[in-house]
Amino acid sequence: MDIRTLCLGILSLGNATGYEIKKLVGEGSFSFFSEASYGSIYPALTKLTEEGLIECKEKVQSKRPDKKIYSLSDAGRKVLEHSLQSAPKPDKNKSEFLAALLFAEAVAPDRIPDLIDERIAHHDHQIKQLSDMRNQEDGKASLFVLEYGLAVQKAARDYLSNGKNRFNG
Amino acid sequence: MDIRTLCLGILSLGNATGYEIKKLVGEGSFSFFSEASYGSIYPALTKLTEEGLIECKEKVQSKRPDKKIYSLSDAGRKVLEHSLQSAPKPDKNKSEFLAALLFAEAVAPDRIPDLIDERIAHHDHQIKQLSDMRNQEDGKASLFVLEYGLAVQKAARDYLSNGKNRFNG
DNA sequence: AATTACATGTAATCCGTTACATGATTGA
DNA sequence: TCAATCATGTAACGGATTACATGTAATT
Structure with a gap:
């Protein structure tokens, strides 16, 4: 599963910012079977937005840096759905x-x-x-x-x- | 653990060729917690040999391509021993x-x-x-x-x- | 006073896989 | 006869991490 599908999938569960996605894969519910860094998440979100698979709402904040809240579009939902039809690739476990x-x-x-x-x-x-x-x-x-x-x-x-x-x- | 330490470790269990190492990490006893391809194994073995951490004996074969059988040197054993003193990094599981x-x-x-x-x-x-x-x-x-x-x-x-x-x- | 959390993003770099190149032999 | 096994190696390519860049506010 590439970083793009991972982002689509996480957004299918609810809207999120890049920062939040990173927290989820870094410490949250996804951390024990997935991983990604800012350097891959942010560019992926930008590209997915350009392709119309996700949408972006900027939220200006006063006491915090501004946010970009991403949500899955209908097109993105279809792409995700399609990805899930093929058998998942075998796990990669490095211990x-x-x-x-x-x-x-x-x-x-x-x-x-x-x-x-x-x-x-x-x-x-x-x-x-x-x-x-x-x-x-x-x-x-x-x-x-x-x-x-x-x-x-x-x-x-x-x-x-x-x-x-x-x-x- | 980098590919170099992996090779040293595998050779600590017994002599092997690059081909055999690949089989071990690809299908054998190591496959469920480690992985590597020829493209990383062969260059690693070459470099480890240059550094004196492993030794190489060429075995000419008639009905099969010639082999290079690698073994751990004393220096390599020390390096491996040292690597094992530090705490192993957390697992990376992608599912x-x-x-x-x-x-x-x-x-x-x-x-x-x-x-x-x-x-x-x-x-x-x-x-x-x-x-x-x-x-x-x-x-x-x-x-x-x-x-x-x-x-x-x-x-x-x-x-x-x-x-x-x-x-x- | 210092560190962590919040928040986004890019560029350099590293590391590894995939594909390519070669070729005999054995088993199905 | 065709695929798989044996056996080594390199080059191109891709993907992701690390480090860098910036700055406020809350927590310790």
Whole structure:
């Protein structure tokens, strides 16, 4: 999924500014399965507007910088709908943790228990974040996706805490 | 983790050619948490050799193209060891499936059950692959990582099959 | 007093994939 | 006979991040 479709999709859930989109993919409900930086979001929004797939309303603010609130147009909705007809491409998961764990066996085995403990803490943190978000989610799919994330995080944490003793002795 | 560290790490587990490294990250035990193409692997191996972090033995073959078998040098081992001391960077997970699921609610809700069924089939396939690999794994960490993958895949599949009915009615 | 949040945008740079180039051998 | 496997490598291209540029206001 390219950045353009990502923007269309996020806007299908509600109007937003570039800044807000960045927050969503950087820390919010999208952050555990997507990512993007300002350097890709802003140009994408400009281009989508030129193409008529989204619309832009400028909102002048006094105590804050002016905003550009984007919304999905009918044309954009159709394009998004069309994109969703084809099968999603397989996930891309890059995990330095798993790589480090694997490589540590040969060159730094003492490091493994720490690596796992830090990871468990990390999962706990993620689980807490997602749990907190759950109370704020609205849509069915939105909740479903968030709980998918929760289920995966919990499984990972449980696997690690049950299995870490393999490296203690 | 950059491509260089990835190569060092893979070579820490055993000697390999560029071709074999590509197979490992593309289909093998690494494929579910890492990725790389020939276009990045071969130049990386050349450069690591120039830097003395890996060594290269050319093996002339008659019925097959000649091979370059790479192995980790002592210097390379130290560099790898050092890399593993710092905390691994957080995972990067890109899932078109989750994005599609989320976006489908607004523009193509009828598509959701299919999306989920295809995903369950995909998880089943992955689980089978990983289970098959499990019997061939050797190292402790190698098995541990593979089973981590299995645990996560199973949790995802179970979550989806238990929850998909939310979108049927 | 200093940092974070708000808010947008561009240019340089990095990094990696895709496509190209080559060619024998084996299995379907 | 045709596709896939084995095997290495480069060049063009694309896409995204990082850093830069700017400035107010709220928070710590």
